[in-house]
Amino acid sequence: MHEGVRLTDTGETVTAELVRTMLAEVELDSSDEDTARTLFERVALDDDFATFLTLPAYELID
Numbered sequence: 001m002h003e004g005v006r007l008t009d010t011g012e013t014v015t016a017e018l019v020r021t022m023l024a025e026v027e028l029d030s031s032d033e034d035t036a037r038t039l040f041e042r043v044a045l046d047d048d049f050a051t052f053l054t055l056p057a058y059e060l061i062d
Helices: 016-025 031-045 054-060
Strands: none
Touching: 016 031, 031 054
16 A cells, blocks of 8 residues: 555555455454454554554454
8 A cells, every 4th residue: 555556456556445445345253353354454554564463463452
């Protein structure tokens, strides 16, 4: 998203809006999967990339 990448199948530029639209289309069966979606969205769209995925994931653990 941050590099202006285009999808090979549609030529569409990857944007935050596109990522959110695609995530909204994913059907989830459990709250764990919803947490995973939240984590992915945060890491994918954040202006500062996390050094390790586990760091933002720790914040979501109850």
